[in-house]
Amino acid sequence: xxxxxxxxxxxxxxxxxxxxxxxxxxxxxxxxxxxxxxxxxxxxxxxxxxxxxxxxxxxxxxxxxxxxxxxxxxxxxxxxxxxxxxxxxxxxxxxxxxxxxxxxxxxxxxxxxxxxxxxxxxxxxxxxxxxxxxxxxxxx
Amino acid sequence: xxxxxxxxxxxxxxxxxxxxxxxxxxxxxxxxxxxxxxxxxxxxxxxxxxxxxxxxxxxxxxxxxxxxxxxxxxxxxxxxxxxxxxxxxxxxxxxxxxxxxxxxxxxxxxxxxxxxxxxxxxxxxxxxxxxxxxxxxxxx
Amino acid sequence: xxxxxxxxxxxxxxxxxxxxxxxxxxxxxxxxxxxxxxxxxxxxxxxxxxxxxxxxxxxxxxxxxxxxxxxxxxxxxxxxxxxxxxxxxxxxxxxxxxxxxxxxxxxxxxxxxxxxxxxxxxxxxxxxxxxxxxxxxxxx
Numbered sequence: 346x347x348x349x350x351x352x353x354x355x356x357x358x359x360x361x362x363x364x365x366x367x368x369x370x371x372x373x374x375x376x377x378x379x380x381x382x383x384x385x386x387x388x389x390x391x392x393x394x395x396x397x398x399x400x401x402x403x404x405x406x407x408x409x410x411x412x413x414x415x416x417x418x419x420x421x422x423x424x425x426x427x428x429x430x431x432x433x434x435x436x437x438x439x440x441x442x443x444x445x446x447x448x449x450x451x452x453x454x455x456x457x458x459x460x461x462x463x464x465x466x467x468x469x470x471x472x473x474x475x476x477x478x479x480x481x482x483x484x485x
Numbered sequence: 486x487x488x489x490x491x492x493x494x495x496x497x498x499x500x501x502x503x504x505x506x507x508x509x510x511x512x513x514x515x516x517x518x519x520x521x522x523x524x525x526x527x528x529x530x531x532x533x534x535x536x537x538x539x540x541x542x543x544x545x546x547x548x549x550x551x552x553x554x555x556x557x558x559x560x561x562x563x564x565x566x567x568x569x570x571x572x573x574x575x576x577x578x579x580x581x582x583x584x585x586x587x588x589x590x591x592x593x594x595x596x597x598x599x600x601x602x603x604x605x606x607x608x609x610x611x612x613x614x615x616x617x618x619x620x621x622x623x624x625x
Numbered sequence: 626x627x628x629x630x631x632x633x634x635x636x637x638x639x640x641x642x643x644x645x646x647x648x649x650x651x652x653x654x655x656x657x658x659x660x661x662x663x664x665x666x667x668x669x670x671x672x673x674x675x676x677x678x679x680x681x682x683x684x685x686x687x688x689x690x691x692x693x694x695x696x697x698x699x700x701x702x703x704x705x706x707x708x709x710x711x712x713x714x715x716x717x718x719x720x721x722x723x724x725x726x727x728x729x730x731x732x733x734x735x736x737x738x739x740x741x742x743x744x745x746x747x748x749x750x751x752x753x754x755x756x757x758x759x760x761x762x763x764x765x
Contacts, residue, residue: 346698348755349691349722349740364506366644366663367759369525383506383525385649385663385758388701403700406737407547407687410622411489418486420543421528421623436718438576438595441737442489455718455737457546457581457595460489475488478525479507479619479759482690483701504646509665523646523665547687550762551629558626560683561668561763578716578735582629597686597721597735600629615628618665619647619759 346484351453352404353484354380358396363389370394370483372402376448381423382481392485401484409454410475411442413464424476426452430466442466444474486624491581491593492544493624494520498536503529510534510623512542516588521563522621532625541624549594550615551582553604564616566592570606582606584614626764631721631733632684633764634660638676643669650674650763652682656728661703662761672765681764689734690755691722693744704756706732710746722746724754 346353359379360371368389372380380402384394394400412418431451432443440461444452452474456466466472486493499519500511508529512520520542524534534540552558571591572583580601584592592614596606606612626633639659640651648669652660660682664674674680692698711731712723720741724732732754736746746752 347692347694347744348698349734349736349744349746351737351740362506364504364644366642366647366649367506369506369527381525382701383759384701385661385703387649388703392699392701394701403690405687405690407545407735410543410545412487414487418488419532419625421522421524421532421534423525423528434718436576436716438574438579438581439718441718441739453737454489455547456489457491457593459581460491464487464489466489475622477620477622479523480757482755482757485699502646504644507646509646509667521665521667547685550683550685552627554627558628559672559765561662561664561672561674563665563668576716578714578719578721594629595687596629597631597733599721600631604627604629606629615762617760617762619663 350403351406354402358394358398358400361396372400374450376446376450378426378446378448378450381478382483383478384483403482403484404476406453406455408480411454411456411472412475413472420475422475423478426474430468430470430472433461433466444472490543491546494542498534498538498540501536512540514590516586516590518566518586518588518590521618522623523618524623543622543624544616546593546595548620551594551596551612552615553612560615562615563618566614570608570610570612573606584612630683631686634682638674638678638680641676652680654730656726656730658706658726658728661758662763663758664763683762683764684756686733686735688760691734691736692753692755700755702755703758706754710748710750710752713741713746724752
């Protein structure tokens with residue numbers, strides 16, 4: 346697949362809730378992690394999305410929030426992938442942060458350089474990739 | 486809270502409209518500004534979101550649109566926070582723009598360097614931060 | 626219009642599907658390309674959006690996915706604008722990619738520098754700009 350998005354996760358559709366405009370689709374990745382996507386109901390029909398089918402969840406790196414808070418914070422974002430920072434590439438404004446999940450899945454995030462400093466992001470630090478369901482594109 | 490998102494606004498939930506897949510949640514910030522978030526209905530239940538409760542609205546800087554147009558332009562984005570540019574940090578492609586609202590709330594935006602030049606963004610310039618409701622993550 | 630978003634497309638509303646929280650609005654651009662936006666139903670009412678009316682579709686460059694895959698890949702993102710790369714501006718982390726559509730419309734995307742290398746993005750290469758409907762802001 347030739348796509349600019351840094352995150353392309355393959356998995357199986359394990360739940361699908363239709364709605365009038367949008368639908369919620371749950372993908373279970375090979376490592377066992379789950380990703381929820383909210384896509385238009387028109388896409389569900391067009392792509393023939395159904396429980397049991399396979400699909401790709403596609404997420405651009407700037408759409409990923411990184412958190413090192415595993416304390417009391419609970420977020421409305423449906424996707425909260427816990428892992429470990431495996432790489433940080435610094436730039437003048439932005440930085441690219443790579444988080445590796447226990448199942449081996451790799452998540453790329455682009456955050457500000459300020460955030461890298463504040464959160465102390467560097468290889469080995471426990472961190473989560475937080476992704477809002479409405480930011481996930483599905484592909485088949 | 487240890488989160489990479491540059492914008493974390495605390496407020497009180499003053500309205501909540503449920504829907505089959507998504508819900509609209511209005512947060513009133515301490516300075517009186519209002520922020521509308523569209524989150525999944527599942528999150529409303531999971532986080533126990535209800536009118537009167539407190540929550541954080543979380544928005545990554547690249548999701549914020551900056552406008553200096555207070556003329557006729559009207560946008561579908563529910564959140565239009567009027568303030569003054571208080572800082573601009575330039576980079577080769579992107580720039581970070583800080584807008585301070587009258588109530589003291591500070592909003593961070595990452596826009597292209599081209600946009601900074603075109604809009605003449607610099608400290609002291611009146612500008613608005615525009616945020617689409619479906620781009621706001623809620624936290625409790 | 627003084628707005629930081631790099632993509633502002635004018636067109637006519639040719640379809641509108643209302644919903645309880647969100648509505649889907651289709652805009653037909655002057656070049657014939659179509660763009661679907663998912664906005665809140667409250668915005669439809671506030672802006673007086675209706676079939677036959679004119680509106681602007683506004684999309685920040687980091688929301689645009691670039692793909693050079695015109696093979697079997699099918700995406701849930703409603704907007705798939707096929708064109709040719711007309712410019713690439715490189716940065717340390719991100720790059721700005723400009724795609725010109727056959728009708729003359731120009732689309733700006735910010736992608737990672739890694740993606741530019743992997744996809745071989747340079748002037749003359751056929752590429753598509755993929756935009757999720759919920760990432761489009763409408764203006765009037």
